[in-house]
Amino acid sequence: MGRMETTQPGDLDELTAGVQALVPILGQMGITIIDASHGRAAAVLPAGPNGNHFGTTYAGSLFSVAEMLGGVIGFNTFALAGFVPLVKSLDISFLRPATTDVTATTSLSEEEIARIEAEALATGRAQFVLEAVVTDAAGEVVATTSGVYQLRKF
Amino acid sequence: MGRMETTQPGDLDELTAGVQALVPILGQMGITIIDASHGRAAAVLPAGPNGNHFGTTYAGSLFSVAEMLGGVIGFNTFALAGFVPLVKSLDISFLRPATTDVTATTSLSEEEIARIEAEALATGRAQFVLEAVVTDAAGEVVATTSGVYQLRKF
Numbered sequence: 001m002g003r004m005e006t007t008q009p010g011d012l013d014e015l016t017a018g019v020q021a022l023v024p025i026l027g028q029m030g031i032t033i034i035d036a037s038h039g040r041a042a043a044v045l046p047a048g049p050n051g052n053h054f055g056t057t058y059a060g061s062l063f064s065v066a067e068m069l070g071g072v073i074g075f076n077t078f079a080l081a082g083f084v085p086l087v088k089s090l091d092i093s094f095l096r097p098a099t100t101d102v103t104a105t106t107s108l109s110e111e112e113i114a115r116i117e118a119e120a121l122a123t124g125r126a127q128f129v130l131e132a133v134v135t136d137a138a139g140e141v142v143a144t145t146s147g148v149y150q151l152r153k154f
Numbered sequence: 155m156g157r158m159e160t161t162q163p164g165d166l167d168e169l170t171a172g173v174q175a176l177v178p179i180l181g182q183m184g185i186t187i188i189d190a191s192h193g194r195a196a197a198v199l200p201a202g203p204n205g206n207h208f209g210t211t212y213a214g215s216l217f218s219v220a221e222m223l224g225g226v227i228g229f230n231t232f233a234l235a236g237f238v239p240l241v242k243s244l245d246i247s248f249l250r251p252a253t254t255d256v257t258a259t260t261s262l263s264e265e266e267i268a269r270i271e272a273e274a275l276a277t278g279r280a281q282f283v284l285e286a287v288v289t290d291a292a293g294e295v296v297a298t299t300s301g302v303y304q305l306r307k308f
Contacts, residue, residue, distance in 0.1 A: 024203065053176035088247070
């Protein structure tokens with residue numbers, strides 16, 4: 001995932017279509033963006049195309065809906081032109097099986113956004129950690145992630 | 155991923171077809187199993203269906219080809235009936251961009267296999283760690299993973 005060139009705040013359908021076109025496997029998973037506001041990102045992963053042999057949602061799809069938030073949060077968060085977030089590493093814990101559509105959410109504080117912007121402007125790159133939570137339709141947490149991303153001049 | 159009911163050692167085409175049928179998103183990624191022998195597992199992820207907006211392979215697909223080895227290694231490694239491996243957590247590091255087909259490989263030592271079997275038989279479950287390496291067509295390591303799995307009575 002990463003920053004796209006044209007971003008209309010609030011135009012989530014267009015963002016989803018753009019992401020699905022640029023990263024086709026996310027389209028196969030049916031991932032849709034439901035929040036891409038300043039300092040926040042969220043996306044939904046439907047159960048349908050992502051099942052496994054246990055009748056639950058495949059681990060790689062849960063990883064993907066959380067990981068791609070690192071790109072989505074870039075759309076309307078950083079006051080920087082031409083920078084994209086790249087994922088460097090990610091830890092995921094699977095807490096319980098997911099059997100419904102799930103929602104992944106993440107956020108960055110204003111202080112952290114300011115630090116990232118200042119560091120990226122000064123050095124051409126800035127590392128940041130994004131914690132995401134994946135919840136099912138009942139609000140139960142099915143997975144948590146901690147990803148290290150690098151915002152860098154593209 | 156997990157153990158399948160019918161396993162013919164060496165019948166990699168059938169194993170691949172079975173996995174792609176049971177976990178359809180792995181089929182969309184085009185993942186094929188190239189090794190499922192005792193204590194070893196390997197799979198190939200083609201670049202084609204797994205591209206991203208940087209012209210490299212999407213992080214979630216690299217995660218998947220490594221993660222699913224935890225199921226593949228179960229096919230011909232453990233002398234246990236009715237046990238399946240479940241992934242509990244996984245850490246992945248992305249070391250360089252992947253632009254070619256990649257191969258994920260992993261193995262377990264005889265000592266570790268014996269420990270896992272003994273513990274699973276005694277308690278109904280056994281935790282184990284699987285380290286996998288993902289390499290590109292030039293043999294360069296593009297990602298490494300460390301996954302915690304639990305072999306448990308299904």
